[in-house]
Amino acid sequence: MNAGIDVPQIQRFGALYIASARLKSISKWRTIIAAVDIGNPFFYLIAVGIGIGVLVEQSSGTSGTSGIKYIAFIAPALLANTAITGIMDETIFPTIEGFKWRKLFFAQNATPITGRQIAIGVYIAAICRAIFSVSIYYLLLLAFDVVNFGVSALLIPIAILGGGALGALMLFAAAKIEKEDQFFNILGRLVIMPLFLFSGTFFPLSSMPIYLQPIGWISPLWHATELGREAAFDYGISNLMVAIHFTVLASLVVVGLVLSTRQFEKRLAK
Amino acid sequence: MSKPLISVRGLTKKFGDFTAVDGIDFDVAKGESFGLLGPNGAGKSTTMRILAATSTRTSGTVEILDKDPEQFGPLVRAHLGVVPQQDNLDNELTVSENLYIYGRYFGLSKKFIKNKIEELLEFAQLEEKRDVKVEALSGGMKRRLTIARGLVSEPDILLLDEPTTGLDPQARHILWDRLFRLKEQGVTLVLTTHFMDEAEQLCDRLVVMDKGAIMAEGSPSGLIKQYSSKEVLEVRFGSDRNKEVAPQLSQMCERMETLPDRVLMYTEDGEALLEQITHAKLHPTTSLVRRSSLEDVFLRLTGRTLIE
Numbered sequence: 001m002n003a004g005i006d007v008p009q010i011q012r013f014g015a016l017y018i019a020s021a022r023l024k025s026i027s028k029w030r031t032i033i034a035a036v037d038i039g040n041p042f043f044y045l046i047a048v049g050i051g052i053g054v055l056v057e058q059s060s061g062t063s064g065t066s067g068i069k070y071i072a073f074i075a076p077a078l079l080a081n082t083a084i085t086g087i088m089d090e091t092i093f094p095t096i097e098g099f100k101w102r103k104l105f106f107a108q109n110a111t112p113i114t115g116r117q118i119a120i121g122v123y124i125a126a127i128c129r130a131i132f133s134v135s136i137y138y139l140l141l142l143a144f145d146v147v148n149f150g151v152s153a154l155l156i157p158i159a160i161l162g163g164g165a166l167g168a169l170m171l172f173a174a175a176k177i178e179k180e181d182q183f184f185n186i187l188g189r190l191v192i193m194p195l196f197l198f199s200g201t202f203f204p205l206s207s208m209p210i211y212l213q214p215i216g217w218i219s220p221l222w223h224a225t226e227l228g229r230e231a232a233f234d235y236g237i238s239n240l241m242v243a244i245h246f247t248v249l250a251s252l253v254v255v256g257l258v259l260s261t262r263q264f265e266k267r268l269a270k
Numbered sequence: 271m272s273k274p275l276i277s278v279r280g281l282t283k284k285f286g287d288f289t290a291v292d293g294i295d296f297d298v299a300k301g302e303s304f305g306l307l308g309p310n311g312a313g314k315s316t317t318m319r320i321l322a323a324t325s326t327r328t329s330g331t332v333e334i335l336d337k338d339p340e341q342f343g344p345l346v347r348a349h350l351g352v353v354p355q356q357d358n359l360d361n362e363l364t365v366s367e368n369l370y371i372y373g374r375y376f377g378l379s380k381k382f383i384k385n386k387i388e389e390l391l392e393f394a395q396l397e398e399k400r401d402v403k404v405e406a407l408s409g410g411m412k413r414r415l416t417i418a419r420g421l422v423s424e425p426d427i428l429l430l431d432e433p434t435t436g437l438d439p440q441a442r443h444i445l446w447d448r449l450f451r452l453k454e455q456g457v458t459l460v461l462t463t464h465f466m467d468e469a470e471q472l473c474d475r476l477v478v479m480d481k482g483a484i485m486a487e488g489s490p491s492g493l494i495k496q497y498s499s500k501e502v503l504e505v506r507f508g509s510d511r512n513k514e515v516a517p518q519l520s521q522m523c524e525r526m527e528t529l530p531d532r533v534l535m536y537t538e539d540g541e542a543l544l545e546q547i548t549h550a551k552l553h554p555t556t557s558l559v560r561r562s563s564l565e566d567v568f569l570r571l572t573g574r575t576l577i578e
Contacts, residue, residue, distance in 0.1 A: 005348045005423060010377040021371045044494045070424040109324050111353035111375035112344035226393075269326055 010112045018108060018121020019128065022094060026129055033129075034136075041137045045071065045144045065204070068233050072146050076228025077201040078114040079155050080221050083130040083163025084135050088192070091167045092128030092184050095174035098122070099267060106268065115265035119171060123257065126167055127160060130135040132158045147232055154231040162224025168256020172173065195219045200226065223248050273336075275300050275427060275458055276321065280330035283316050283482075291317040292482035293330065298427075304461040305332065307469045307564060308479035309574070313353060314462035317430045317479075321460065329496030335426065344450065351420030351428040357412045360455045361405040365396055365415055366403060369422055370446045376423040386422055393448065395417040414448065421452075428452065430461040434468060438512070446471055466564035478568055487569040490564055497570045498562035499524060501540035505547065505554035515552055522546050527569055 010017070026033070049071035056070045065073040098118070099107035132157050140149045147155070171242035177183055185211050196216040198208065199222035205213055218223035223245040230242055274297035275417050283291040291313040298304040306314040319325035320332060322456055323339030323346040332339055339346040359368050367385050394414040399407060403464055407415065413433070433449065434442040453459060453510035463469050469476050470490045478485045478493070478575045486493055503523075509531060516528045523543060525536040537543045542561030546553065569575060 002375075004378045004382050007345050009349050010348075010375075011344060014375070015378070017374050017377070020374070023358075024367065024371065025360060028362050071514050099376065102361065103354075103356060104360055106324070106354060106574060107352075107358040107372070107419075108375060110322055110350070110354070111372070112348045112377070113375050268324060 005112070007112055011114075014113045015120035015124060018113065018118050019124035021108075022122060022125030023128060025094075026090070026125065030116075033132075035226050037133045037136045038140070040188075041078070041140045043083070045140060046156060048074065048143060049144060049146065049233075066233075066235055068229075068235075069146070072233065073229070074142055074202055075146050075198070076155055076158070076227040077221065079137055079141075079159035080162040080224035080228060081160040081196055081201070083134050084134045084166050084192075084221060085163075086130040087126045087163040087167030088170050090129045091122060091171040091247035092174045094122050094125075095171060096180060097185075099175065100178070105264070107231075109268045115268040116261040118268075119175070119260045119264040120257070123164075123168065123171055123260070127164055130160055130163050130167075131156070147153075152232040155228045158224055158228045158231060161227075161246075161249045162220045163252070165220040165252035165256070167259060168253050169232075170256075172256055172259040172263055175267055179269075195221055207264070218254060220255075222247055272300065274298055276304075277333060278317075278321075278330070279332075281317065281320065281327055281332060282329045283313070283325070284328045289482050291320075291327075294477070294479070294482075294484045296477055296484065296487065298458060298460055300426075301456045301458055303453050303461075303472055303474045304458075305469045305473035305567070306340065306462040306479055307464070307466065307476050308462075308472075309464050309568075311481075312464075313482035314464075314479055315431055318429055320463055322350060322429055323351050327403035334526065340550065348423070349426045351423065351425035352434060353417050353420045353430040353459075355431040357416045359412060359416060359419070361385065361403065364401050364403055365407070366391070366400040369419055372419045376408045379425065385423065390418040390421060393421070393451070395444070397551065401576040408441075410442040410444060413437060413441070413445060417445070417448065421457075425457070427458045427460060429548070430459065432462055434463075434465070442468075465518045465570070469564055472538050476564075478571055480568075480572045480574075481499075484565065493564065493567045494566075498566040499558045500538045500562060501536075501538040502560055502562050502566060503533065503535040503537060503543050503547075504532050504539040504558040504560065505544075506556045507554050508551070518550065518552065521546070522550075525570075531574070534569070536562070536566070 058185040108118050109115060119247060138153070138156055142149055194215065199217050199219040201221065205216040205222060226237060227242065227245045230237050273452050276298035278287055279295050279357055280293045282293050290435065290542070294317065294495060299416050304319060308314050310514065314382065318337065320327050321334065323334070323343045326340055329463065335349055337346050369387045369390055370383050373386065378535065391400055404412065404415065418435070434445050437445065437551060449459065459472070461472060473490060475489050477487045486497065488496065506512070512528055516526070516533060519533060519535060522527045523535040523537045527534040536545060544559060565575065
């Protein structure tokens with residue numbers, strides 16, 4: 001064995017080695033990623049801020065949005081949704097690729113790196129990618145004068161927490177479902193899209209009929225959006241609700257990661 | 271004999287009711303080139319995954335450098351280089367980036383890996399492709415890169431699963447040459463193959479596997495000597511006549527195998543036997559005298575050819 005191999009060190013930092021390799025792969029797409037991360041919010045903020053936002057405020061002012069400008073009202077949801085889509089992209093596809101398409105995980109697992117470290121490494125890289133995307137979005141929110149710099153910067157970690165909650169579950173799902181076929185396409189269209197629409201994104205969840213509100217309660221996007229609104233605009237939700245939102249999201253991260261790391265180990269050892 | 275690097279006793283692996291590996295025993299000594307020869311589905315790759323400390327066993331014991339790979343996975347894998355059956359390189363990265371990233375998985379320093387990359391690119395004859403994305407490489411180049419990647423950590427043991435499957439003859443010979451060099455440098459090689467010529471070229475010693483069990487063990491020449499004759503006469507009379515003339519032919523040699531397309535006659539002197547057949551006015555449409563190979567050993571042991 002090469003004298004430079006330090007197994008205890010690999011056991012400590014293996015997940016970071018995997019994350020670093022993933023980020024290197026992701027960086028090959030940096031131009032496209034940057035264009036999407038800047039272009040997408042730019043057009044969204046123009047369309048919603050100048051278009052729909054003006055229409056909403058002309059018809060009902062800011063009474064339905066707790067006195068907050070409409071574009072500011074939906075800004076935390078847009079940030080959280082950016083984190084969710086970014087983390088989903090960077091957990092689902094690399095995981096299917098790693099196990100099935102190119103079997104990269106099997107190559108990584110042939111070294112002292114463990115399945116657990118691979119799962120966490122993929123997750124860390126996805127979080128890093130989302131921090132980049134959400135930060136750009138936040139800078140555009142500042143540029144469009146949607147939020148003021150200061151405490152509103154908390155929107156970034158809150159969005160990442162929301163994205164990380166769903167991402168951890170998706171990491172597990174991608175490792176668990178071996179014959180995914182169209183599963184993730186269907187999931188995106190029939191689960192993630194409705195969550196986006198019914199998570200209090202464009203209107204307060206309480207304005208929906210009570211029988212539709214549970215969609216929001218189970219949605220990480222709703223919990224992250226509510227937390228974000230409270231952090232950025234003092235939205236007026238109780239401390240208990242803040243604690244509940246935070247606990248739900250943190251619990252999903254923990255549960256998702258525990259399930260994912262076990263599933264990675266199990267599938268690699270088959 | 272000094273203590274073996276690899277020691278396997280009663281190794282069994284079951285998937286539900288199916289027994290993939292059925293109580294096999296073998297040892298591999300330091301510096302040895304050891305092969306697992308057998309057809310697809312013989313249990314070779316399953317055995318390799320257990321040796322690679324990436325798969326669990328159902329029963330039996332395995333020791334690699336005195337450690338149980340199931341208990342000390344990362345520690346055992348730190349000593350191994352693994353070349354899987356399918357090239358699982360990162361296609362989005364360049365040749366040198368693939369080597370660099372893999373070296374980092376072993377926790378090696380950036381400086382060490384950078385120097386090692388130069389050496390490995392030369393070994394794999396990929397110096398001119400260092401900055402080329404992997405997806406642009408030929409099959410043979412990808413295979414050489416996968417082997418080079420397996421060497422980045424200077425492993426004590428290199429595990430190669432079907433190293434030349436899917437390669438054209440020229441690419442195979444280049445690869446054999448590279449593996450020969452490793453052998454000369456004293457690297458312990460463990461390889462699986464279903465190519466008898468590959469096993470003969472590369473292995474000091476091998477086990478013949480079929481249906482999860484070991485049928486025979488020895489050096490390629492020792493196995494041929496033990497289980498086959500010196501020469502083989504292959505005769506073809508056309509697929510309809512092969513069976514027809516078989517009883518007459520069987521009187522003329524020590525042992526015979528009738529395959530759908532040809533008859534194999536085992537003898538110490540192929541030319542003399544051919545003359546005898548011609549005298550008997552049997553007139554085969556084609557004939558070939560060759561030396562016995564591991565294919566003949568496998569046929570003798572299992573009644574089947576290696577590639578069916």
